[in-house]
Amino acid sequence: MNSPKQAENFNSLLAECIQETMVSLLSRQVANAVYERLEKDYSISKDELPSHLDKLLLILEETFGHSVDVIGRAIAKSFYAKLGFDLSRLPREDLVYCAEKAKRMLKSS
């Protein structure tokens, strides 16, 4: 992933997976409320989210406690599936680690 265009595609795909997973697991209303809080508390828009995954995880943890691990893993699983990578080969790390790892894997491919 060397060009800005690739980085943009990477981010938009990740943002799409975050949205899809939150809607399917939690609901559209909950996803919207999470986006609203990100915007209000950290001035982070939905599109900027892939660069601020730590803040997303923070808000999800404040709301859903340790279930954030499951939500993060589900987002990572959907993201890796769309990229054609196998998430099961990775250790059980958080979403930030999985996203960084995917970025590196894309760069080296």
Added chain:
Amino acid sequence: MRATHLIALVVAVLVAVTYFALQSSGWILVAVTDVMFVLGSGACSILAFSAGSRWGFRGKIGIVHSGIFLGVFSWFVSDVAYLIYEVVLRITVSFPSLPQTLFLVSYVAIALGLLQFLWVFRGGLRRIWVLAAVGIGALMFCLGCVLLVGPLVASGVDVFVKAFYVAYPILDLVLFVFALLMVFAFSGGKVTKPWVWISLGLFLRVLSDISLGVGQLQGWYYSGHPIEIIQLCAYIGFALGLDEERRAFLA
């Protein structure tokens, strides 16, 4: 139909059959039905704790689960107290007493848990849903008023005691409206189903508490009256909801 739903249905039928079969059994009826209440609220307490443990007691949802566990556990303690009073000590429970006060505590715990969660997601709740939940609650409130006001006026019991008869259905209604809002907040997600069952359980509790209030005020209610089946079915609804919550997307 899932196995748990089938078990719940069988339990509900068995409860109803037991009630009607034991109607002329006097003290045995009181003992058996009191034990059924203890088992019902006990099972709900275990499932509430299990759901809380699976989701974790941290975060806003952790407070919801803590509130539900504390509330349901208060029901259990209250049912145990009823059992001790009626079966062990053979004393008729006066109104209001320790078990009934414990029931009131449960409302506070559950309501606070749900309210703080809904407050976070208030932005995601559409006004039409809030209006629908409040509207359903208002309709049930009117039904409660129609059924309870007459017996309340006609009854010669103390005003303080009358307040208890009114407090239960109203507090049940508040919880029911909150639970409906939880259904709306999670609608479309994988966590909707538990809240549908919990709402059903609370709906049955509203009906049950109105019926019990009317029965006690008019003097036809006795411990072991078939009207209690509604309350036991409320426990079954609650248990199904808590079991679904336990299994939700964390499986």
